[in-house]
Amino acid sequence: MIFSRIFTPSHQSPKPEKRMQAIENLSPDKAQEKTILHELAFNDEDPNVSLSALEKLNSFVLWLKMSQIAKQSRVKKVAELKVNAALLNEGDLSLSCEEKLSFLKETASPEFVIQLLPKMLEKDAALLRDDTLANALIEKVNKPSFTHYVFLEGASASLQTQLINGYSTISDLQKLAKKVSDDDLLSKINTRIDAIKEAQQRPVELKKQLTLTLSKYQALLDKSDVEVVEQKRREFDSELSGLFAQINLLTQEEHTEYKEKRERISEQVDRYLSRIRPGWEEKQLATQLANTQALCEQQLAHAIEQVSWLYDNRLCEATLADVATVNESVRAVEATLEQLARLGNEKSSEKRLKEITKAVNELNDKLERFSMQQHYGQKLLIKLQMLEDIATKITTLSAVKVQSGQTDANPAEPSAQVDETSHEKVTLDTLQAAFTEVREDYKKLSSEIDAIPKVLSERYKALINRVSAKERAQKTKQNEQIKNVRRQISVIDNLIGQGKFRVAISKFQKLENNYNEMPDSAKEQVEKRFEKTAEEVSRLEGWQSYLAAPRKPALVEEALTLASTEADDIKARSEAIKYLRKQWLSLTTTTNSSTTNSSTTNSSDDDLQKQFDDALEKAFEPCREHYSKLDEQRQQALEKRVAIIASVKSIDPSLPEAELVKIFDRAAKQWHAAGQVERDNYEQLKREWKAVSAPIQTKIQAWQNDNQAQKRDLVLQAQQLANHDDVAVAADEAQSLQNRWKQVGNAGKREESKLWSEFKAANDLVFERLKAERKLLNNVVNEKVDSLLSNIENIDTSSDDATFNESMARVREQLAELPKSQRSKVERKLNVVESKREAQAERAQAQAKRDKAQALTSLLKLSVGEGTEDKEMLIERLGKRWSGLFSQSDGCTRSQHDRRWLTVALEVASNMPSPDADTSIRSSVQLQMMTAKLEQGEAATASEILADWLSYDVLEVKDNALTQRVIAVVDAHPEVVY
Known part of the structure; x- marks a missing residue:
């Protein structure tokens, strides 16, 4: 333990300087030393030691990690700089393309990508050409601003299209469009905006169409025609199927709602159809039955009309085709009757159907008899033609008699006509006998025909009327002659009875002429009376000179006759009265030598005088009444003219001339139509009329004279326009002159029409020149249009763009010179050529x-x-x-x-x-x-x-x-x- 304290490794020394020295001696190639370096790099508190260890390791991954986790700002900043330098190929670290792409896609944070990408693009502008990388970065950052940046700074065309199509908001696309200058991209952006708008509007339009169609579907419940309902239902089902194919545009709730609504309406329509179908089918059957019955009635009427036509119009000349056509119309009625039998008839119509069946049977009987009827009809036609020939001969022979003046009493030559076939003379009696015989044959044949054609009946009636008219005319003429002769005999007998022997003898001469002109058959009726009167006249012929003296009784008789006749002509009656009066005064009183007869004679003269005066007075009564009416009319005309003068006197002379002319012309017409008055009165009224009308006429005359001057000036101007150089300007001036003419008042009855004729003739010359010039111009324009059309025809649509565009431009330049009305034809031809060119381009x-x-x-x-x-x-x-x-x-x-x-x-x-x-x-x-x-x-x-x-x-x-x-x-x- 002591040794461990004494021999502590230098990298664990509490002094940073020693740790840094130890780092220089450590090797990253050795696993144990590499571990020590990692420990110093990430866990040492001294930033210099950490940075020295990182420099010794010199790994991009470690620098990147340190840039992310470093607690010390200096270390973090240095690590970030190292990472940036490595990515930008500026430091001692080198990264492959795959490593860089992998880093950007998988490791780099969105903020790092946003920060570093612009610098990387400065080094490698083609970096974003990789659509996979660009898509990965866009997905990683997930910000519209970054997406815009990638779109604008290096994205490939396919990625730009993909990004445009990926936008779902119009505002983002509009922002993007503001930064884009490429027309193709702008077009794609606008297309995407339109697509989004359309996609947004599509559900709305779909719901509108669904709602409208379903409403129409439901409205079928208000219709009563099953056939219409079913037809409309099929149409709506088809339309709804098409709309429901786009139902994915709506939400699930809306989808369900519309589907349920459709099913509900469909069920309602099903129930509605099942409810109304029985009644509708019954009604349809009734309608069909009614229509069939109506058709049967119509066909029956047509068949009857056809059979009638066959008998009336085609009896003699009918062909087999005519008979077949008529027969077909009858068969059509029978077919409709069979259809009615299949449909079933109502009891109310059974009677009518029996009547129709009976009528059809009658028509069939008529058709079966038609052949024999036609045979009789042809015979009847022959007889009718014979009657017409005989009637023509009778008419001709009668006309010859009238023109030659022959009579039965004194014929110059027997009335006869040479027959062209037998060359024998035929008399009127012979012709009438033949006419009677043929007429009897015609009647016998007529009895064999069910219905004689109307044409034959009319022809027969016309010839009978013609022959009868001739007979009636002859008989009437004969009766008139007999009546006239009897009247003349009576007059002569009366004259003889009255002692008017001279008049009787003179009238007998006329009677004798009329009697001689009568036919023998007429003479027989008046022969006895005529012979008796002739004997009386013959006996009086010796007294003719004595009878000529006493004229007064005759004048009295004429006066009485005049008084008893109607006064059709007043003037003629007045003249007749004056003439009779003059004749009467010219006669002297008859005197006898015998005194015993003097008083008797005077008394007779007084009676004749009184009779004569009374007769003339009675004859003059119509004249007196007529003249009285004329006096009343003259008085009315007098009063009317006085009133007209008063109305003219009350006219205000200060009125405008145009209005004054109308008022005065109306009064003048009334004056001239007022009627006649006594001459003395008329002269006085005429002076008053002139006095009151003179001021008005003076003013009107002055106004009309001024109008005449103005219109003469307009006529001169219009005549000068005929020689104007510019005919278009002349036409405009002529229209202006016409407007001015309308504003000028009337120039008087005579001058107005004369001036207008001259003015119109001058204007017509101008407009005829204009019309000719326009026609010439149109010809020039038409020639130019034809030339352009020919040039267009010669344009080669398969030539190169430069040649084609040059040819088209050349035509369009000339097209601008054409009037607007003539351009459309050439423009249509150009459009056809362009369409043909486009079609060729599309085919190519x-x-x-x-x-x-x-x-x-x-x-x-x-x-x-x-x-x-x-x-x-x-x-x-x-x-x-x-x-x-x-x-x-x-x-x-x-x-x-x-x-x-x-x-x-x-x-x-x-x-x-x-x-x-x-x-x-x-x-x-x-x-x-x-x-x-x-x-x-x-x-x-x-x-x-x-x-x-x-x-x-x-x-x-x-x-x-x-x-x-x-x-x-x-x-x-x-x-x-x-």
Whole structure:
């Protein structure tokens, strides 16, 4: 023990200096001494001793540990500096890349990483290009600011995309966007922001659509049409199935709520349908029955109409096709009746159906008889044509008689007509006999036909009326002649009885002429009376000179006749009265030598005078009444003109001229239409009218003269515009002149129309020039448009971008010169060319993708010993990105999943099937992808999975099966190699 006290090791000396000297003699290569150094480094109280021991050991791990646990600030600070220097390759400690990465990922604290990483990046800017390291550091620190720093200071493009897609808050992405200047990254950030917004809005929209659809679903409970309900129900079920496919966007509670609501509504609709279906089906059956009955009625009406048409319009010329068509309409009624029998009839409609059946049977009977009826109808038509021919001949022969003036009494030649077939003369009596015979035959045939066609009946009726009219006309004429002759005989007999022998003899001459013009059949009726009167007149012819003297009785008779007739023409009656009065005064009183007869003669003259005066007075009564009415009308016209003068006198002359013209023109029209007055009164009224209208007319005339001057000036200006150099300016000026013309008042009736004609003609010249110029301009524009369209046609859409853009720019420059209305046609053509160019580019891009995919599959085959193509050419076709993935076999770049898992993931992402042996892996892959989509907004794409698969490790023969599966995916979906 004494020796132990005397010989205490120097490293245990209480003096720090000795312990430091002992450290210099200790070797870390010896296990015992290394232990002593560890003890001194971590447990010695003197910081110099601890630091000396650490320097002797010179281990990164020990320096790191000391930096973490050191209680003395100096030791801790020195240890931290040593660690930092080692990581930055600045001290005597050297660390491999693996050690540094391992330290950062596993050992370094988040605060240390935040502190040291910027310095390490200054030494090695590519440090964060390792996506695995960057992801590990981001996960370790777990701060948005650090994530932003990694994103901005060295993260690879794929990691940047991954980080962008990993953000779930818009505010973080917006902060990141403020620090990014790359357009591609900004686009990705904005796309992610839009995706987050869309993802946030998606549940809201889904709930709205679910609520709306379920509401519509439930609204079916208010509809009474089972067919509509079932149709809408199928539509809503299909729509809800599509919406429920996105139900994972909602919470579990919301999911359950909507599912229960859907089931509840579906059950309600089921119960509702089962309740209303029997009544609805009954109603549908009733509706169908009613519709069928209505159809039957409609078809029956059509069939009846068709059969009637066949009989009425086509009896003589009907074809087999016509009969077949009509027969088909009857068969349609029978088919509908059979359908009604199958549906069952209501008792209330049985009677009507029996009536329809009976009507159909009648129609069938008519159709069966149609052939025989048609035979009779054709015969009837022949008879009708014969009647028409005979009637035409009768009419023609009667017209010839009238024109030649022949009568039955004194014919110049017997009335006859030469028949064109027999060349024999046919008389009117013969024609009438033939007409009667054929008419009887027509009636017999008519009795054999059920219903004579309306056309034939009308033709028959027309010819009968024509022949009857001729007969009636002849009979009427004959009756008129008989009546006229009888009246003349009566007049002559009366004249003879009255002693008016001269008049009787003169009237007998006319009677004789009329009698001679009568046919023999008419003469027989008046022959006895005529012969008797003729004998009387013959007996009086010797007394003709004596009878001519006594004119007064005749004048009295004429006066009486005039008084008894209606006064149609007042002026003619007045003239007739004056003439009779003049004739009467010209006669002298008849005197006899016998005194015994003197008193008798005077008495007779007085009676004749009184009769004559009374007759003329009676004849003049209508004239007196007429003239009295004229006096009343003149008085009314007088009062009206006085009132018009008073109204004009009350007009305020200070009124505006335009209004004054309207008022005065209205009064002037009333003045001219007021009617006639007595000449003396009219002259006085005319002077008053001129006196009151003169001031107004003077003012109106002055105003119209001024308007005339203004409008003449406008006419001159319009005429000058016709020679204007700029026709467009001239047209604008012409429109301006037209507006000014409207503002100028009336220039008087005569001048207004004349000036307007001149003004309109001048304007028409201007606008015709404008129209011609525009037409010429349009022709020029159209030619330019056609030229541009031709140039567009000549643009080669397969040329390089510079040539194509130059050609398009050249056309667009010329396009700016066209009017807006003409541009659209050229712009549409340009759009077509651009669309064609884009389509070619898309096809080229698609072909490039296919070529790249084919090159990748060829390389994959070469990697497993298949194929003979040139590898270098395939790599060149594939491009640097994808070909570079083949050489990435470093463990630092490997995926966290093996190649088999990646193969299944690629098949899932491409919707390709996987072998049955990989079913469990496929389920795991689908679950992870769904989780990633829900948490991060999107899952890995097929292209990203393919990149991981290629960069996983060097392909070997054992990977041949997996390689073949990947080749199948690439062949089916070449777009994954983009």
